Amino acid sequence: MTNQHKLLVKATKSVENLSELNPQLLREIKGRLKGINIIIAACLSLIVQLFIVISRLGRLPDLNYEIKQYSRYCFSYAKSRECHTNLLGHWDINWQLFWLDSFIDLSIVIIIALLIGGVYLLISDLIKEQQRGTLNFIQFSPQSARTILTGKILGVPVLLYLAILLTFPLHSVAAFQAGIPLSLIVGFDITVIACCWLFYSLALFFSLLKTNFIAFKPWLGSGAVAFFLLLTINKFSYNYNGVNNNILDWLFLSNPITILSYYINDSNLSSFYNHHLSVENLREISFYGQHLWYGSSAAIGFILINYWIWQHWIWVGLKRSFDNPNHTNFSKSQTYWMTGSFMFYALGFTLQTTKSGELFDNFLLLQCFLLCFFLGLMALLSPKYQILQDWARYRHQSKKSQRILSHDLLFGAKSPGIVAVAINLAIATIYTIPALLIFDFTKSSQRVIWGLVLGVSIILLYGLIVQFILLTRHPKRATWSLITVLTLVIIPPLFLGIAGIQDTSSAYFITFLPTLAIENAQFSTIITVLLGQWLAISLTGFAITRQLRQLGKSETSIIN
Amino acid sequence: MRPEFAIAAYGLTKRFDNQISVNDLDLEIKSGEVYGLIGANGAGKTTLIRMLAGVEEPTLGEIYLHGNLFSRDSNNLTIKRRIGYLPDDYPLYDDLTVWDYLDYFARLYRIPASRRHHRIYEVLDLIQLGNKRKSLIVNLSRGMKQRLSLARTIIHEPILLFLDEPVSGLDPISRRQFRDIIKVLQEAGMTIVISSHVLSDLAELCTSVGIMELGFLVESSSLKDICQRFARPQIIIDTLGDLAILERELKKNSLVKEWEVISGSNRLRVNFAGDNSDSAELLRSLILAGVSLTEFQYTQEDLETIFFKLGHQQAS
Numbered sequence: 001m002t003n004q005h006k007l008l009v010k011a012t013k014s015v016e017n018l019s020e021l022n023p024q025l026l027r028e029i030k031g032r033l034k035g036i037n038i039i040i041a042a043c044l045s046l047i048v049q050l051f052i053v054i055s056r057l058g059r060l061p062d063l064n065y066e067i068k069q070y071s072r073y074c075f076s077y078a079k080s081r082e083c084h085t086n087l088l089g090h091w092d093i094n095w096q097l098f099w100l101d102s103f104i105d106l107s108i109v110i111i112i113a114l115l116i117g118g119v120y121l122l123i124s125d126l127i128k129e130q131q132r133g134t135l136n137f138i139q140f141s142p143q144s145a146r147t148i149l150t151g152k153i154l155g156v157p158v159l160l161y162l163a164i165l166l167t168f169p170l171h172s173v174a175a176f177q178a179g180i181p182l183s184l185i186v187g188f189d190i191t192v193i194a195c196c197w198l199f200y201s202l203a204l205f206f207s208l209l210k211t212n213f214i215a216f217k218p219w220l221g222s223g224a225v226a227f228f229l230l231l232t233i234n235k236f237s238y239n240y241n242g243v244n245n246n247i248l249d250w251l252f253l254s255n256p257i258t259i260l261s262y263y264i265n266d267s268n269l270s271s272f273y274n275h276h277l278s279v280e281n282l283r284e285i286s287f288y289g290q291h292l293w294y295g296s297s298a299a300i301g302f303i304l305i306n307y308w309i310w311q312h313w314i315w316v317g318l319k320r321s322f323d324n325p326n327h328t329n330f331s332k333s334q335t336y337w338m339t340g341s342f343m344f345y346a347l348g349f350t351l352q353t354t355k356s357g358e359l360f361d362n363f364l365l366l367q368c369f370l371l372c373f374f375l376g377l378m379a380l381l382s383p384k385y386q387i388l389q390d391w392a393r394y395r396h397q398s399k400k401s402q403r404i405l406s407h408d409l410l411f412g413a414k415s416p417g418i419v420a421v422a423i424n425l426a427i428a429t430i431y432t433i434p435a436l437l438i439f440d441f442t443k444s445s446q447r448v449i450w451g452l453v454l455g456v457s458i459i460l461l462y463g464l465i466v467q468f469i470l471l472t473r474h475p476k477r478a479t480w481s482l483i484t485v486l487t488l489v490i491i492p493p494l495f496l497g498i499a500g501i502q503d504t505s506s507a508y509f510i511t512f513l514p515t516l517a518i519e520n521a522q523f524s525t526i527i528t529v530l531l532g533q534w535l536a537i538s539l540t541g542f543a544i545t546r547q548l549r550q551l552g553k554s555e556t557s558i559i560n
Numbered sequence: 561m562r563p564e565f566a567i568a569a570y571g572l573t574k575r576f577d578n579q580i581s582v583n584d585l586d587l588e589i590k591s592g593e594v595y596g597l598i599g600a601n602g603a604g605k606t607t608l609i610r611m612l613a614g615v616e617e618p619t620l621g622e623i624y625l626h627g628n629l630f631s632r633d634s635n636n637l638t639i640k641r642r643i644g645y646l647p648d649d650y651p652l653y654d655d656l657t658v659w660d661y662l663d664y665f666a667r668l669y670r671i672p673a674s675r676r677h678h679r680i681y682e683v684l685d686l687i688q689l690g691n692k693r694k695s696l697i698v699n700l701s702r703g704m705k706q707r708l709s710l711a712r713t714i715i716h717e718p719i720l721l722f723l724d725e726p727v728s729g730l731d732p733i734s735r736r737q738f739r740d741i742i743k744v745l746q747e748a749g750m751t752i753v754i755s756s757h758v759l760s761d762l763a764e765l766c767t768s769v770g771i772m773e774l775g776f777l778v779e780s781s782s783l784k785d786i787c788q789r790f791a792r793p794q795i796i797i798d799t800l801g802d803l804a805i806l807e808r809e810l811k812k813n814s815l816v817k818e819w820e821v822i823s824g825s826n827r828l829r830v831n832f833a834g835d836n837s838d839s840a841e842l843l844r845s846l847i848l849a850g851v852s853l854t855e856f857q858y859t860q861e862d863l864e865t866i867f868f869k870l871g872h873q874q875a876s
Contacts, residue, residue, distance in 0.1 A: 016673075019667065020667070020673065023664060023667030023668050024668075026664070026667065027653075027656070027660075027664045030656065030660055030664075031653065031655045031656060132651045133647065133649060133651035134651045134652070134653065136615060136647075137645075137651075137665070137712070138668065140613075140614065140615075140640060140643070140645065141640070141665070141668035141669055142637040142640050142641055142668075142669060142670060143668050143670075323632075324617075324632050326617055326632075385577075386575070386576065386577060389575070389577070390575060390619045393575075394619060394620055397620060
């Protein structure tokens with residue numbers, strides 16, 4: 001047996017073993033790795049690589065002209081980058097910089113292709129499975145959700161992986177020529193893989209969410225990733241102040257492109273990058289006052305931990321949604337822990353400064369993030385109308401533990417989610433208050449705490465309104481609840497802004513950021529607003545209870 | 561729960577919004593039975609099968625499979641391996657070949673590598689698609705796709721099979737092939753629940769029948785028992801001569817209750833209160849009266865007639 005033949009047998013055996021472990025992976029590979037597809041993927045990969053190299057070569061000085069030339073890659077003491085020839089008459093080129101630029105270009109292209117392309121492919125594949133009805137069969141097999149979905153993640157974008165694998169030689173050559181240490185290259189690769197895992201898991205989770213706009217989902221998902229990349233790449237690549245020292249840094253650190261700053265720093269070519277992609281910016285970021293992004297290893301480590309925590313929560317939801325699509329995406333008890341994780345991260349990035357003015361602004365931004373998080377949580381915790389109706393009607397016939405209303409509202413899988421949202425809001429508030437007391441705010445800490453309480457109450461009110469609409473018989477209740485909540489969030493501040501009302505005015509109490517109005521408000525006004533909010537909360541709560549009672553009433557059966 | 565029942569369901573109810581699709585249904589099916597579900601569209605057959613197979617969660621009620629409480633959340637792998645479910649729309653992967661498709665599901669159901677190859681051949685033989693194993697699914701006919709779907713359903717050797725309208729839209733030859741396959745599966749000891757509108761097929765295949773109407777299980781019993789209880793004897797008579805003479809002779813027999821002329825012919829369907837020997841007596845009297853007969857068949861009302869009777873009673 002020749003060595004080649006032995007290798008082939010060994011490779012076939014490895015694929016066979018792998019497919020025993022994960023049959024889904026084998027199915028995806030078999031469906032996709034076909035001759036013509038492989039050729040197209042390989043050609044596209046080579047064309048893109050060629051384009052990157054040619055575009056960089058085009059910036060080198062022209063050998064055919066002897067006139068004065070300027071290039072980024074010419075060695076020069078002057079800032080003008082005027083090109084000079086050496087004793088042999090050749091242009092004196094800074095090849096290390098040339099390769100570093102090529103490496104960065106290729107890295108950015110790889111990240112964009114992997115994240116946008118992979119997310120699109122995964123969402124459209126799972127949607128196709130759902131529409132075709134084949135997902136049910138897979139869900140009913142004895143394979144675990146993790147096996148099936150891992151097979152999807154590894155198998156669906158297999159052609160994309162092939163294309164990226166073909167960039168490996170150029171990527172490696174560029175990295176070594178640029179003098180980037182091997183440890184950093186490996187660190188970057190691991191970060192990109194971890195980032196893909198997180199985004200792909202999120203893509204699968206998004207696919208499994210029950211929504212009306214199924215056909216639009218792949219575009220929406222990949223569009224959102226494109227927007228995120230555009231925002232973060234632009235911020236780190238071209239912005240002179242890449243770091244905000246607030247919760248937004250959390251978002252920017254989720255992009256593996258961040259790591260590129262450390263390459264530039266380690267290659268001693270940082271002067272060529274002026275202020276962008278500067279590691280100095282990253283070093284300013286702190287988490288609970290700790291500058292964790294000072295060195296590259298620690299930075300990579302903490303980025304990986306961040307990815308790990310969030311992929312953990314996504315997989316909790318994924319597993320639940322995959323195993324039983326009728327369930328809410330998270331159980332109520334899971335969300336309590338998830339809110340804890342969110343607050344741990346959110347507050348860590350909020351408390352980056354001790355300057356009271358900046359701290360107050362950071363706190364306002366935290367409240368915006370809280371609003372977004374809780375709007376998402378409301379959607380994830382809302383059972384389907386049918387489930388709620390059955391719960392209202394048949395709860396008394398269910399298991400003993402489910403018959404204890406308080407227990408059912410706090411932990412039950414089929415009860416309305418609003419009490420759990422309230423508990424989550426309480427967790428967020430309790431976690432934040434000590435920080436507000438410890439740190440120095442211009443406005444007194446007590447007032448900022450009132451701002452937090454008012455903000456949390458208004459989020460609860462939004463939640464109740466959403467729940468109220470979701471319990472109506474209107475066929476488009478989900479759309480209406482979304483429209484209503486967006487109107488409540490966007491219209492009041494927009495109107496006040498257009499009307500030119502100062503953001504410290506008491507009118508801002510009706511917005512989702514009542515903290516703005518705290519500064520000039522009388523204590524009695526704050527109490528009145530709070531009482532008003534709670535009156536609205538009580539009335540909406542009462543209306544929901546009535547609605548649930550109505551739903552629970554037996555009706556004459558209309559048989560289909 | 562009594563484990564002698566392969567499937568047992570108690571108080572099973574399913575609501576969709578304000579409509580009750582399945583209403584407080586109790587059902588017990590013994591091991592090895594072929595249980596046919598009959599009912600008009602919207603009677604709740606599909607919902608019931610989906611609930612029994614674990615696809616749909618019941619609003620109320622409990623399902624036991626071989627004595628074990630079963631629900632979608634139970635995540636009991638042993639039970640999952642025992643179930644095969646074929647929906648009425650038999651979704652497939654068009655980009656795979658017949659072999660790869662079955663191989664994929666065999667792996668999903670963890671059939672050991674040593675047995676997988678043999679099992680796929682076995683199933684392909686059963687569904688008569690051995691010669692198509694390398695064909696892409698997209699190129700198969702509807703009947704072949706339907707059979708391939710059945711092959712996918714049984715690849716892991718389930719002991720409980722749920723088939724929802726498996727012969728809908730198939731031509732008579734494909735239907736016959738399908739019936740033959742199900743007979744083989746029954747002989748292999750599988751418990752099969754099958755819903756169909758083709759009642760003659762069910763009458764041929766089933767050992768027990770459940771009649772559903774408006775979400776209720778109107779009747780559930782062995783086919784023999786149902787026929788004994790509900791099927792009245794009838795005689796089909798065809799004459800070449802004058803229909804009036806035949807009718808006059810029938811009036812003379814006290815066991816003849818009523819009859820109807822089968823439209824466009826000289827055939828009569830006669831409701832008869834007597835047994836087999838009484839029918840022989842009637843035949844003799846007709847011959848003696850000089851009625852020229854081409855057909856005289858003593859039979860019983862078929863499943864379709866029983867279904868119409870029972871379903872209609874419940875609906876009323």
